[in-house]
Amino acid sequence: MENMSVGVKKVSIQRNSVLINVENISIQSVFLQKRKSEQLIECAFLLENKQLIVTIPNDLNRGRFDLYIQINNSEKSIRRIKYSDILKKDVPDRYFKVVENLSNDTYVYFTMDGHIAVEVINKDNNGHFNQFSGKLTVDKVFRNASGSIKLYFNTSHRFNNLSVLLMEKDNDKCQTISFKAQDTNVFIHEEFLSLKTPHLIVFKYIHNGVFQSRWLDFNKWLSDEITTIGVENMMIDFHTGKLSLDFSIDATIPLLNLELIVRNRNTREEVTSVNTEGNLTHCVINYHDFPLIEESKEEFLNETYDGNIFDFLVRPILTWLPTINYCVRLNYNELLEDEYWFKRSDQITQLVMMYKTKIGKLAARFAYLPIESYEHYRNLLSNKEVYQLHTNKTKTLLVSEYIDKAQDTGLSFFKYMVDYHSDEFDTYYVITEHSKDLPNLANYMKHVVFFRSVKHVDLVMSADYLAHSHSSIYAFPFNSIRMNKVRLEMKKIFLQHGIMGVRDLSNLYNNDPLFTNKIIVSSDREKKIAINQMGYQVEDVVLTGLSRFDRLIQHRNDDDKKLKKKILIMPSWRKGQNELTDEDFKKTIFYQTWEKMLNNKEFISLIKENNLKVNFYLHHNFQKYTHLFSSDLVKFIPEGQYSVQNLLISHGILITDFSSVGLDFSLLNRSVIYYNFDNSFNLEELEKVHFLPGPIISNQDELLMTLQKTIKRPKLKWKYRLYQKKNLYKFTDQSANERIYKVLDEKL
Incomplete structure (x- = not known):
């Protein structure tokens, strides 16, 4: 959409409405466009006495939206509204809260070029979203003998009417500090930067008539000065859940300490740990302190697929710039273990599964096993004869949906296999013990295995086949390198749980031997999507129809x-x-x-x-x-x-x-x-x-x-x-399950 503008002289905010003074404009419609998805949302509006009153919807999803008006029915008549005078004000004064609810706040704000826009943010974890016009990169830092810190900026900006502030990390509280400026060099005495807690250093100034508020980004300089911070060793105490990390550090500037930060990726909440014993290469943190999305009831932990994801960061505390809020995510170390178990209670063991993100960083997830299942798992790993005994057997098929569900394609195919092919396959359905869907498995309970039970661990380590309606990981008691090796060796067929539309699903169900080996589709159109958009080979896409279609027809x-x-x-x-x-x-x-x-x-x-x-x-x-x-x-x-x-x-x-x-x-x-x-x-x-x-x-x-x-x-x-x-759906018969069985029996 073209970014042509209409300039206006006055804009004001009243409750959830934007009042705009316009001159001689006939407006057909007003709408918001979401920046990432380009979704269009119409806004109610009223035009009277040369004033446009726009009502901002109260149910917008999180994200940023640009406001547009349409002057007539032509696409070329779509305009943004620009209010240049607002740019003379500080950045926080360009934000106006218009809608507030339990989890989100909606703000009308003005972009750096004066256009009206809307932002919907997480109410609890929004950082300093309305404080800055952007960041300002610090290219070099020097310290002289008198304790003066010189900050050098390679920028075209001129710092007119400059003020320097320290802003607290978790709120907007600021304190002004003294400085000297010479062109793009700014000098601050180290006594003002010797705070032990992390702060943002903020520059406020005027550039080309626009008021700027920018936080200083030291990443470029520090990445040159600190070339390595890595995890060399990791251990967990089985009885206390205390995790010990040993770091390797290569830096050309003096470090006072390291602060370990564990951040919940969903909530952005953090727990930190600083070594107080003088050894900056060693740190201890307790897994009981990790910030969780929500606490599950202890008695049902082993039936929970934990959604918490944790990222690991460190903040190097510099000897002469300890206040800098610079964090770096830790890289994954391929030489370390990925399964770290500890005794959470007398009934439950907890797994802290370390894994490598797509960009090579260290992250962790949780899983829970009953004590008896954990002990059986360890016994299988340590007793080779027992393990070999479990690998020499008749064909075993596991079937899964979500861990607590039995109502979709998995259930349909499971019943078909038990009813018609029990002589060839020992078929088991994986589900949690207290699932509300257990009545759907009535008369089949001999073939049901409860999620994370001893029998489940046993079957996962020995099964030949898996038919899954969602991710294949839901059939496994937990996720780890060892479990993924088992999953990789298992012959898998993706039953799907719906007909694919026209959008790209490659980020969810792309061709990956860890995810599946064969994918079920229902039409030639869907087959083309699986091949062209999701990367499957022709022989791995099987046109059978979904298993639940038989009963519908x-x-x-x-x-x-x-x-x-x-x-x-x-x-x-x-x-x-x-x-x-x-x-x-x-x-x-x-x-x-x-x-x-x-x-x-x-x-x-x-x-x-x-x-x-x-x-x-x-x-x-x-x-x-x-x-x-x-x-x-x-x-x-x-x-x-x-x-x-x-x-x-x-x-x-x-x-x-x-x-x-x-x-x-x-x-x-x-x-x-x-x-x-x-x-x-x-x-x-x-x-x-x-x-x-x-x-x-x-x-x-x-x-x-x-x-x-x-x-x-x-x-x-x-x-x-x-x-x-x-x-x-290409077929009109009731033979989808039979066709899927033939794939399982003949093509896997």
Whole structure:
């Protein structure tokens, strides 16, 4: 989008609205464009008395957005709004909070060239997001005999009206310090920089008429002066969980100490440790102190797939510049172990799994094993005869979805294999012991193995095959180099859990022998995606259809008269909105649209006149908000009461936005209506390639008209059946499981 601008003389903020003085402009629309995804979000606006009032939406996801106006219907008439006078103010005075909720804050701010923009930030961990116009690189640092520190900058900026401040690392508190300036050299006496805690050094000045606020970046200089800080050795105390690290250091400037920092990648929270015994190459930190996303109940830890990821950094504390907040991430050392176990309690052992990130840095994840499973695992590793005994056996197949789920392609294929091929394969389903989905495995419990049990460890070390609906790692008790060797040797088939759309999925399911060996697809279109976008070889992409399709097609000829009276509303979720409080969720477009729909008088009349049964089922991530919706005629289905497939089979019409259930529902040859009320999904692009098996509706009036017509003719239209045959599922039989079995038996 072209960045042409309209200059304005005055902008002010009132609550969640931006008030802009405009002259002789007729405005067609106002919208925000998200910078990374380029998603467009329309804004409500009012234009009166030469003042444009723009309301900022209260349910934006985290990120940065640019504000645009459209003067007429031409794309060339799209403009940004520029308010140059604001640039004379300090950077913090260019930010205005307009929306606040439990987890996010929304600010209207002005860019460095004066354009109006919006930023949505994490309320708790936002750093100094509104304090700086950028960084200023320090190219060289010198110290003279009198204790004066000279900072040299290779920059075109001129430091007019310069002031120098020290800002605390975790808040915006500042103190002004004395200095001398000569061109691009700034001199500060070391007494002002001798604070023991890390601070940011901040320059505030005017350059080309624009007020600048920049933090000093010492990385370039320090990376030249400190060539190596690495981990040479690592040990953990099994009984206390204390981790000891030994460092190697190569530096040309004097170091006073090292501060070890462990940072949670999700929350940005940190725990630090500084050696107080004078040995700067050795540090100890306790794993019990690591900052966690949330604490799981102790009795269910072994059924938890821990989402915490920890990065390891060090801050070199310089002898004559101890206040500098310079951190470097530690590199991974290939010579070190990756499994560090300690006794968390009398029942649980905890694994600290060290691993190498994509950029070669050191990181860690947690896993938990019951004591008896851990001891069995260690016994298998130390007793070669026992291990060899487990590797000489008949064919064993493990099947998995998520660690606590049994309701998708994994479940369908598992039941098929137990029912029809038990003479060839010992088939086991991996699931947590207290999963809510265990009733779905009734009558098959002899073939169920509980996640992280002794039997699970045993089977993982000895199984030949794995059929997985999601990541293959969910079938394993934990992740480590040793477990990955076992996973690599296992013959794996990726069952998938949905039909692939047109977006690039290579970052999730790309060709990787550790992830899988064969991938299941349902159409020639999908096969091309797997080969061209995800890097699979032709022989590793198998067109069979998803295992759960067999049961759907079995119900294609169910009684239309009963089903057409049953409507299922099943929208997807919105990223970030699952973290809102009830009150904030009620302010979202998602809630307000569906609540308005459920209580629409025409919709209520339609239900009564046609004797309809309407069920409303929220996505897993939104289930906790079910109680906020109200209707005397619509039933709200709680998660777990029915499987998703049973819900689809028992209804005649589906209304969704872009949940993948729409594709499955169409295989029943029943009508799907896509209600794209907030443009969160690029459905028009999917419609162009004949991917969606139903009409796209953008407003409630059109939705009700379409629904009224569909009730009379609930069968899937022929044009959508043709789309389905070409782009969704090539087959019309009930033999997907049989085809998948043949891949397992003949091609792996």
